[in-house]
Amino acid sequence: MSQNTPPHSAGNTTPAPQTDGLTGGGTPAFSPLYQQIKSLILQSLQAGEWKPGDTIPSEFDLAARFKVSQGTVRKAIDELAADNLLVRRQGKGTFVATHAEQHIQYRFLRLQPDEGDQRSEGPAERNIIECRRLRAPAEIARLLGLRSGDPVLQVRRVLAFHGVPAILEDLWLPGVPFKGLTVETLAADRGPMYALFETQFGVRMVRAEEKIKAVAADAESAPLLDVAQGTPLLSVERIAHTYNDVPMELRRGLYRTDTHHYRNELN
Amino acid sequence: MSQNTPPHSAGNTTPAPQTDGLTGGGTPAFSPLYQQIKSLILQSLQAGEWKPGDTIPSEFDLAARFKVSQGTVRKAIDELAADNLLVRRQGKGTFVATHAEQHIQYRFLRLQPDEGDQRSEGPAERNIIECRRLRAPAEIARLLGLRSGDPVLQVRRVLAFHGVPAILEDLWLPGVPFKGLTVETLAADRGPMYALFETQFGVRMVRAEEKIKAVAADAESAPLLDVAQGTPLLSVERIAHTYNDVPMELRRGLYRTDTHHYRNELN
DNA sequence: CAGTGGTCTAGACCACACT
C-alpha cells in the first residue's frame, strides 16, 4: 500500500513506534508517522469512506484506530486542512471539504469586478450552449491523462454578470467517471458545477493549475461574448485534479476583462 | 503594542499561563499564546533585529526569552515559515527568508515558457529605460498608501528572454524608504530586484496581489515589446507589501504571451 | 561531539456547540 510500513509496531508497552521495521529491502525513505496517517486518511477519502460534507471520526477515534497518539493524528489533519481537503470546526468536528456548503463558493474562479461590489456579484447567469460526447483528440487526451480516442464529454457554456456575457468556456471531462452527465442535469442545477460533480459523480476537485495568455477574440468567440472580433481576451486553460493529483477536467475559458479582472495572490 | 497582554503572567511556578490578565478594560478578543509570540517575532523582523538571511535564535532561546515552552514557539515559527517569512533548516537553524539566497529566485514572477525548458530560462536580460523621481499622481498615491504629491520613484524597464523582449514594466516606489536609488544602482545589479531592495534599503517584500487583464499593445508599448500595435498583451498590476501589509511597490507590467504564459496554482 | 530543528507522546485545561 503505502511506501512505508504501517505504524503498528506490534505490542509496545512503552511509547514511541517510530521504528521503520523492514531492515532488509530497499526503503531508504523515512517518512514520519503523521505523514503515514495523512496517507491513510487520504486513502479513506479517495475510497469514499467519508463523502464531501460528512464529518470524519474524532481525533481520538482516529488515534485509537491507527494506534497513535491524538497529537499525531492532529498534525496529519492539520496538513489536510491546510490543503483544503478537510475543514475543522471547533466544537463540532472535522468535515470533508466540499464545493457546496463552502461559503467561499466558486473557489477556483478568480475573475471579479474591478472595484467595489466585491463578491456581491452572486453566481452569475449560466447558459449552456453545447454538451456532447466525443472521442478524445490527442491533445485533450494527453492533458487528461487518457488515451486518444477515449470517450470524453465536452461542454460549452457562457457565464454572464448582470446580463453581460463575461466568460466563454469549454470543458472536457473523462467519459467514464462522468457517465450519465447530460445537458439537462447541468441546466437544472443551481450552484457551483464542482458541487454537482461531488453529489452526482463522487468526483471532488481538489487542486487546479491555470495557464493564462492574452488572445484576440476570433470569429467564433466574439459574438458569443458580445465583443468585436480582435478584442483582447484572457485565455485561461485550467486542469483540475481530484485526490492523488489525478486530472479530471480540462477547461479552456475566454474571459472578458473590460469590467472584471483576474485576481491573484502571491506569497 | 500588540492587541493582547504579553505572555508573561508573572511568577507562575505551575505551568500554563493562558490567563489573559486584564479583567477590566475592553479586550474581548482572545488570542492564543503562540499568536502573541508570532507577533513579537514579527515585530523583531520589522524592527530589523534580524535581517534577511540571518539566523534567528533557537527555539529554546526564544522560549526562554518569551517565557513559554519550546512547543509554543515552534507553533509560532511554523506559521511564519508557512507565510514564507522564515525558513527552517534542520540541524542548522531558522533563518529570515530572503529573495537573494532563496533558490526559488523570482518568486513573484509567474511568466514562464510554454513548454519544456521549465526554469532553465535564467534571470533574463534586463534593460532599464527610465528612472526618475516625481510627485505621486493621485491614483499612484492611493495604491501606495501615500498622499498625492509625495515623492515617488518611477522605473521603466524591459525584460527579455533570449533576446526577445517579453515584459515591459513600470515600477513606482515610495521616495522616502528608497532614497538614494539610482539608475546606476539598478543597472549594476545582477539578481532579483527584490534582493537589492533588501540589501540596499532594508525593505523586504513579503506578499503581493496582482490584477490581470487582457489589453492591446498601444503605440507606446508596441515598439518596446517588438510587437504590432493591437497585439493582445497581459496587463499585470502588482502591489507588493512589506511586513505588516504595508504597500511598498506598485508595478504595472505588460507581458507578451506568444511564447510564454502566466502560471497559477489554485488550491 | 554538541546544537539545531523534527517527531511523538501524554496529560491538562480552554473554547465552542449541541442537547
Add this chain to the structure above:
DNA sequence: GTGTGGTCTAGACCACTGC
C-alpha cells in the same frame, strides 16, 4: 453536561549539520 477541536506544556528521542 458531554464531546469536539484548540492550546499549552514537558520530556523523550530522532535526524541532520558542523565542529
